[in-house]
Amino acid sequence: MESVAELAGVSRATASRVVNGGAGVRASLREKVQQAVDELGYVPNLAARTLVTRRNGAVAVVVAEPESRLFSDPFFAQHLRGISRELSAADNQMVLLLIEDQADYERVGRYLAGGHVDGALLFSLHHSDPLPEMARRVGLPFVIGGRPGWPGAESDRDLVYVDSDNRGGARIAVQHLRDLGRTRIATVTGPLDQTSSLDRLDGYRDLLPDGDPDLIAEGDFTPDGGGRAMAELLARRPDLDAVFAASDAMASGALRVLREAGRRVPEDVAVVGFDDVEQIAAWTEPPLTTVRQDIEEMGRLMARLLLRRLTGGSDGPGRPGPTSVITPTRLVVRNSA
Amino acid sequence: MESVAELAGVSRATASRVVNGGAGVRASLREKVQQAVDELGYVPNLAARTLVTRRNGAVAVVVAEPESRLFSDPFFAQHLRGISRELSAADNQMVLLLIEDQADYERVGRYLAGGHVDGALLFSLHHSDPLPEMARRVGLPFVIGGRPGWPGAESDRDLVYVDSDNRGGARIAVQHLRDLGRTRIATVTGPLDQTSSLDRLDGYRDLLPDGDPDLIAEGDFTPDGGGRAMAELLARRPDLDAVFAASDAMASGALRVLREAGRRVPEDVAVVGFDDVEQIAAWTEPPLTTVRQDIEEMGRLMARLLLRRLTGGSDGPGRPGPTSVITPTRLVVRNSA
Structure with a gap:
């Protein structure tokens, strides 16, 4: 700043005022300072400025x-x-x-x-x-x-x-599966130390208050985790006819495991995901019915x-x-x- | 800092020296300052400290x-x-x-x-x-x-x-395809305003200096871009028998397009990728022969x-x-x- 002021032939205070966008400086002086700034390649020390303005942008x-x-x-x-x-x-x-x-x-x-x-x-x-x-x-x-x-x-x-609205979204998913006549509806949850997982599980339970705990398995929001949870569910309840997976990523893993187990989707097992996320929901085989949130x-x-x-x-x-x-x-x- | 010094019953300079990890302060005083820091929940203003130490970590x-x-x-x-x-x-x-x-x-x-x-x-x-x-x-x-x-x-x-070693890696890929007896070896390049793409193309050309320009198509390092470039190549040179794709992501798109066009890999068209990236190279159908870089x-x-x-x-x-x-x-x- 000293050098800018010296080259522009103005006081340090004036140079500083121009650089910091302050008003009250004549146009001719402003231009001189600007030229000095350009010539010297001066960049304000924003760490110092932050102390004053408290804004980093x-x-x-x-x-x-x-x-x-x-x-x-x-x-x-x-x-x-x-x-x-x-x-x-x-x-x-x-x-x-x-x-x-x-x-x-x-x-x-x-x-x-x-x-x-x-x-x-x-x-x-x-x-x-x-x-x-x-x-x-x-x-x-x-x-x-x-x-x-x-x-x-x-x-x-x-x-x-x-x-x-995680809880409401889960209710919509389970209601849709019930409307299709499914009666043994399982769910793959997210990690149960996160509220989004808990809220979606609550929504599932709202509609299935007397549900079998064997129809609930915990995943981790990844395709692999969803696949593992699906395999658990199939082992415990081979008669399940629907799954609500609490994310599309987990649903994609569940679809893979169902295919490997010889179950047809949706004929044998209907699957609903959550998210309607790009690059997954519309691209799975078959494409995924899911609960859309505007991410x-x-x-x-x-x-x-x-x-x-x-x-x-x-x-x-x-x-x-x-x-x-x-x-x-x-x-x-x-x-x- | 004032409050820390006051509560600890030491001078501001001493408190500051302790907080900034400086030596030369008696252990008993250091402890008092540390207690005051804990009690007050004091966090050093690193923006101010940066001006002095010039290190943010x-x-x-x-x-x-x-x-x-x-x-x-x-x-x-x-x-x-x-x-x-x-x-x-x-x-x-x-x-x-x-x-x-x-x-x-x-x-x-x-x-x-x-x-x-x-x-x-x-x-x-x-x-x-x-x-x-x-x-x-x-x-x-x-x-x-x-x-x-x-x-x-x-x-x-x-x-x-x-x-x-992008250029050397591309040479290894093309040499492998030649060793397999392939004679009409195409390449899908990355975006040609990036040196990694240019260097891989140079490696391809090192071994095929008289190659047909119709065997070269530009992609963008994405699966879709690789698929589009592959479709171009098939349209121009339906007789091609090998492809070197300059990334695994593009190779995965190329494999999809080859499958849709009824070409068997590797029987009809051999494919080599680049990267050996997790979640792609080993998971494509068929698994990808590729040039490994330790990313x-x-x-x-x-x-x-x-x-x-x-x-x-x-x-x-x-x-x-x-x-x-x-x-x-x-x-x-x-x-x-």
Whole structure:
């Protein structure tokens, strides 16, 4: 900045005012400073500027999933696309931080605390996830993807989240299978330490309150996990005539195992998935009947809620700040059920 | 920091020295400060600290690929796994920044210039990529994934990169097809504005200097692009008896199109891929003969070279800093050729 001021023949204060976009500087001086900036290739030290403005124009997206799932389940690509488009439109940089194991939490927490981002979108929280508390301690605004499930979360007005109507969606799926006359309806759940899995299981149980526990098997949201759970179900209840898989990825694994077991879909076993995710749902054999959630839109909503928190957080004087949003789900009927 | 010092009953300078890990403070005082830190939930303002230490403990990974490819080609997952493991081992945070379109470059450049990271790993550079110049202007050390191809890049000692032996690998592939007695060997290339694609095409041409240009079609490293290029090749030269596809993803698309066209693999058309990537090469029908590059190791090497640049950059007095590395490739024979 000294050099810019010297070359432009102005005071350091004037140079600084021009570089930081401040008003009250004559056009002729502004131009001189701009020329000096260009000639010297000067780039403002934003770390220093952050101390003053407290804005980086950047938002962290923290995903606590093994990269093997992050990069194989199109769910995340769609979610991140929604987020990055919304952030780009507001000229905010998306900063992606991955958490693979316990040791990563502290380092990510330090980065979040370090003044490098203005806010955070937190994903795939498990029950004992320390991130919301870390963010709160350092005063970093955040929005959560998926309903937080720990005790007290429901009544905590700070925990703004975006989720889809998981329970309602599961009910639609099971109702569809019942309407087809199926009576031995199994389910492959997601990992049961995540609320999306629990909520979908609750929806299944809403319609089958007296269901056989042998018809429930836990998967892990991957095709392989879905296949393993399907094999378990077939071993326990070879007479099952329908499956609700709590994700399309798991449904694709279940379809493979059913095929290998010689069961025809949908004739012998009808299958319904969840997500209606690109590159899976319409491409399985047979194409998948599934519960659609608008994944990209959920990403956009998360980004929008966070940006509102960053720019004031309220709809107007006396109005409350942003609150959580539940997006609707609907059935998409293809050939598997 | 004031509050920590007050609660601990020490001077601000002492508190600061303890928090910043400095030596020369008595154990009893250190403990008092630590207790105060814990009690107050104090987190150091790293943005301020960065101004002093110039170290964030964070490295940017910039990938200029549409997220549709980033999240569907397991190549990136393996590369990022290598990088993040190496960075984690050195307690450095990986900060992933995606570039989707031209407008993103300026914003990413600003983030890189903003003092939020200590260095950068730059990926998927195209010929006119402005990122290396941006990083250089702000003095940010960087390492490049893949040989940079613009004029002058070869002789620029600053441009440290990690690449695999693309040209040699392509030669191995074509030699294998010739050894099988194939005489009309086609190739599906990657996008020809990337050096990895050009180098693989050069390797193909090394062995087939008088080849028919009708046997060369450009793909885009995706299964769909590989399928489209394969369809072109079949239309132009229905008599082809072998294909070298410059990535496993493209080879998988080519296999699908060959199957739909009624060609048996390898009887009618032998197919060799490139990458030996997880979740593709061994899973195609038939499993893919391919050129293996150690993708995770390439990621580790990139991270290691950058960390060396950050911590001094030389092997010892009078020794030069890190230089580029070319990793070997080898043929993995499965059923497709």
